[in-house]
Amino acid sequence: MSTTGLFSGLYTRVREYAELLDDVIIQLKSGEGTARDPRRQKLAKLLVALDQTPVADLSTQLLSVLVKEQTAGGARWSEVGRGLMSQPVPETVIGRLEELARALENERAGMLAKMRGRGS
């Protein structure tokens, strides 16, 4: 009946996605790193997989649902993923990643509030 266990597992995943996003955004803003960077490749792969059907694994399925819930529908995340692998990375890609980072932060904060019994 308790929600903590349920949210706790999801919270960890959301936090990991959020950390990955911020690491990559910082890297892009600072002009450091290349398309071969493992973190950037991991994020690009995740984003490209979001638009594929059927979804390849549970982690992607989960991120897909979170993204659909928190961002405007119809967003083509695979384009952002492919943009991440290009050199130079288009400025619009950073904007889209920041949008996603804000959305995941909302999800994370909401989940933590539920785990701690602070409602919504």
Add this chain to the structure above:
Amino acid sequence: MNDYFTAAIGQLIERARVLRTKIPRDLPRDYDTLAQTCQERLKGYLERLRSLLEDPMFQLSAYQPERLRMFKRIVGDLDIIESVGITALDRATDADHKLNSLLERIAREIRYPLVTPVVTTLSQQYFCIVTDLNLLCVPLVEGQFLLHLPDLYHELAHPLLTEVDDPVVEPFQEAHFDALKLVLDYLSTEMAKQDRRRGPEQPSFTLSRWEVSWVKYWMVEFFCDLFGVFALGPAYAWSHLHLSAKRGGDPFEVQLVSVSSHPADDARMRAMLFGLEAAGFTGEAVEIGSKWKQLLEHNDVTPEPEYFQCYPDELLRQLAADALRGVRDIGCRLATPTTPDPVHSLLNRAWSEFWTSPDTYSEWEKRAVASI
């Protein structure tokens, strides 16, 4: 905001340092994993906080959104460590030690493939597990009673679904994903039907809400329930009946506009009964099903048509089959009508006593608990 971050991060560093001093050094070995996890996490947070404070990059305005989000995440993580992890260590009592010993026995009986979680009796909301800390929380005096202890098995299943990169538990996770794909295919078919009808938009919206609920929450709950059924047997389903009778709301609740965290109690029971049948407890499934039906009659509520669309029998039966495959493939001991393991037998015996001797059950339970 640099001044804000300078003071706030400085204070948080001090808080994390104080928390490190609160980790007791004299607890039984059962707590070593939790103490070690808390220490390592705190060291990691301190390192990241110092980076947010001292790295010249984080003084620049371009990086303030990332700095703020990172700061908030560390605050959240520290909240969990302080309010759950270190509190459990700081307040560990004899009752906790006994439950830790009991959980270790259960883990050995069922050949639990991961590190056994630490138990604390500090839960303020029934049974739950904080998977990130591998800490299982139960209500203060739960160790003195038997009828809800089957829920320990449910909580043990959560880490099996969240552990990453461990081939031993992957078969259970793959079974979970297979079951989810089945549900998503079903919902997709229902949505296509709805689109062909060109009716109002509400049913399609409802189906999309169910999709979110299944992916984020419900399948996890069903799989943890079914793990409980396959590892413990009938006592798990009895405890669900007990919990629903004591604390449940509408057993057929189905949300049409919002996302809900737990599936309907009746759907959970139906999945458990399919699981019991698949595990060879056919007679017990009939008996529990009959008592469940009586409980539903006392509740005096009837399901909406959407309820059956949300949780069709065939889907639940298939989930039970997938979960059984998953539990079997990770090498856990499956409960059968002849399983002799002591804790398994005690928890199932408790429910036999409960129904056969309701007048004297409490006395029997006291003796039984004392003998653990």
